[in-house]
Amino acid sequence: MAKRKRALITGITGQDGSYLTEFLLAKDYEVYGLVRRSSSFNTDRIDHLYQDPHESDVKLRLVYGDLNDASSLNQIIKTLKPDEIYNLAAQSHVRVSFDIPEYTAEIVGLGATRILEAIRDSGVMSKYYQASSSEMFGNSAPPQNERTPFYPRSPYAAAKVYAYWMAVNYREAYDIFACNGILFNHESPRRGETFVTRKITMALARIKHGVQKDLFLGNLESKRDWGFAGDYVEAMWLMLQQDKPDDYVIATGQTYSVKDFLIEAFGYVGLDWEKYVKIDQRYFRPTEVDCLLGDSRKAKKILHWEPKTDFKQLVRMMVDADMACVEKQIYGTKGRR
Ligand code: NAP
Ligand code: GDD
Numbered sequence: 001m002a003k004r005k006r007a008l009i010t011g012i013t014g015q016d017g018s019y020l021t022e023f024l025l026a027k028d029y030e031v032y033g034l035v036r037r038s039s040s041f042n043t044d045r046i047d048h049l050y051q052d053p054h055e056s057d058v059k060l061r062l063v064y065g066d067l068n069d070a071s072s073l074n075q076i077i078k079t080l081k082p083d084e085i086y087n088l089a090a091q092s093h094v095r096v097s098f099d100i101p102e103y104t105a106e107i108v109g110l111g112a113t114r115i116l117e118a119i120r121d122s123g124v125m126s127k128y129y130q131a132s133s134s135e136m137f138g139n140s141a142p143p144q145n146e147r148t149p150f151y152p153r154s155p156y157a158a159a160k161v162y163a164y165w166m167a168v169n170y171r172e173a174y175d176i177f178a179c180n181g182i183l184f185n186h187e188s189p190r191r192g193e194t195f196v197t198r199k200i201t202m203a204l205a206r207i208k209h210g211v212q213k214d215l216f217l218g219n220l221e222s223k224r225d226w227g228f229a230g231d232y233v234e235a236m237w238l239m240l241q242q243d244k245p246d247d248y249v250i251a252t253g254q255t256y257s258v259k260d261f262l263i264e265a266f267g268y269v270g271l272d273w274e275k276y277v278k279i280d281q282r283y284f285r286p287t288e289v290d291c292l293l294g295d296s297r298k299a300k301k302i303l304h305w306e307p308k309t310d311f312k313q314l315v316r317m318m319v320d321a322d323m324a325c326v327e328k329q330i331y332g333t334k335g336r337r
Contacts, residue, residue, distance in 0.1 A: 004059075008080060008126070010034045010067060010115070011088030015190045016131070018045035020086060020233040025049065025059055027237075032080055034065045034089065045190050067111030070118070077118040077126065084240050086129045087115050090156075093194060094135060095285055097156035105159045112163035116170045116178070127177040127240045130167040133160045134184040134225065134251070134292045142293035145249050146182070153287040164247075171245050179239040184225040184251035184294040186232045187314060189321030196258055197226065197318060200265055205322035207276055208269050209330055215276050218283025220259040223291040227252045228309035228317070238303040251294020252307045264315045269323070 007024050011017045012033030024031050035043065043050070043062070051058045063080075065072035067089050077085070090108045091097065097104040112130060119126050137144040138153035152158040167178040191198035196217070206212035227250075235250045256264075266273035299305045309317070 004028055004030045005083045006030045006032065006080065007084045007086060008032045008034065008076065008082040009086045009088060010065075010111075011086075011090065011131070012062070013042050013045060014088060014092070015045065015188060015192065015229050016088050016186075016233060016236075017086075018049075018190055019188070019230050020088070020236060021046055021049055021060065023233050023237060029059070031060045032076075032082065033060070033062045034076065035062045036066045037064060067107045067114065070114045073114050074118045074121065077115070077124060078122045081122070081124045082126045084127045084129070085115060085119065086131075086236060087112055088131045090131065092156070093192075094154045094156045094289075095283070097154050097159075098286055101155035104155045105162075108156060108159035109162040109166075113166050116166055116176065119176055120170065120174050125176065127245075128167065128170075128179070129236050129240055130163055130178065130180045131236075132164045132167075132180040132182045132247070133157065134182060134249075134294060135289060136161050136164060136182065137292065138289050142255065142291045143253075143295040144293065145295040146247055146298055153289050154285065157289075168247070177240070177245045179245045180247040181236050181239055182247060182249045182294075183232055183235075184227060184249070184292055186227045186229040187318065188229040189318055189325075190229070191318070197261060197315075198322075200261060201315075201318040201322040202326075203276075204265050204269065204271070204319060205326040208271065208323065209326050211326070211330065213276070214278050216278050216280040216283065217258065218280065218285075219288055220262070220277075220279075221257055221290075222288055223255045223257045223293070225251045225253070225255045225292050225294045226261070226311060226314060227307050228314050231307045231309055235299060235303060235305045238305055242302070246302070248299045248303065249294050249296045250299055250305070251296045252310070253294060253296065254311055255291060255293040256311055261315060264312060265319050268316055268319050
């Protein structure tokens with residue numbers, strides 16, 4: 001029997017980590033997830049995948065560590081000798097990165113370097129996936145592809161640019177199989193509730209059920225290329241299955257404004273968004289990224305990857321999930337009677 005491949009995922013408790021774990025377990029990988037210590041449980045998104053470590057043939061295990069702590073990363077990588085490492089952990093909120101720029105750089109930038117150094121130092125030569133971001137393009141005119149210059153507009157984006165170049169450098173200097181997935185925004189019912197799409201769908205469900213009156217937002221004019229996270233994790237895996245490491249843009253090739261998202265979501269449940277949305281300056285950023293629109297022809301040609309979910313399907317999937325979630329909160333596990 002062929003030996004199971006072993007993957008280490010940092011950020012396993014996040015949106016992408018949960019979908020990637022499902023994807024790799026379905027491919028019969030042995031998955032190790034790095035989790036940081038928290039005073040309350042932070043594993044909601046992967047609880048349905050949990051396996052009792054006392055059982056036999058356990059395929060998912062969690063290990064404590066932190067991207068801020070090189071010694072834990074060195075130890076974990078030396079001991080586990082993973083075939084593949086997916087570095088998804090981050091302080092991933094752009095607006096928050098203006099409030100905590102130093103911490104953001106520490107985790108997003110230096111955290112990636114710590115993993116690359118641990119790979120080099122261990123001699124294990126695990127393949128490495130870096131969660132790079134379309135935010136790195138910032139002010140560069142759309143459409144953006146692998147040859148578009150970076151012009152970061154936030155501490156988060158600047159830190160991601162540093163991590164991107166460190167992955168490229170370790171590939172060129174030490175022959176490490178390091179890939180950058182430059183992913184455009186991707187969303188899902190598991191999206192964190194402070195990102196704009198989920199903030200909208202959650203508020204909408206609460207408004208529809210009469211338990212919230214208003215929705216406070218910032219800039220409604222910015223445009224994003226929004227895809228479904230479940231589609232995007234396949235692209236991460238595909239990058240590490242190629243003969244040569246490389247960098248790829250992953251996107252839908254369609255862009256919509258925050259206002260478009262509001263129109264689609266509120267329209268779907270028969271409400272007029274303008275009656276509920278109020279503007280609050282606190283949600284604006286000191287520097288904004290006006291328009292992201294990805295050109296992922298390289299991924300299509302080499303990885304044979306294409307998104308399966310369009311904007312309308314994504315919005316409806318998120319609204320349906322949050323309507324069910326709010327109903328459960330209000331009416332209990334039996335739902336609406
Ligand atoms: P997310 O939901 O915010 O998840 C972030 C994950 O990182 C969580 O598991 C979090 O753990 C973990 N983490 C944060 N700080 C850590 C630390 N110091 N040490 C260890 N783990 C830490 O993010 P996501 O949307 O899944 O995104 C995954 C990655 O892709 C991120 O690197 C993000 O920057 C990048 N990205 C995302 C998108 C997108 O549209 N979603 C697009 C491009 C790139 P806790 O659960 O304990 O907080
Ligand atoms: N979060 C948030 N909250 N954003 C708002 C709000 C609000 O109340 N009102 C308007 N927006 C606008 C933001 O100004 C931005 O232009 C847009 O909605 C999207 O914001 P987010 O959902 O926070 O995502 P993001 O584009 O800044 O960053 C996400 O995508 C990046 C990839 O491009 C994050 O997932 C990053 O980690 C990721 O790298």
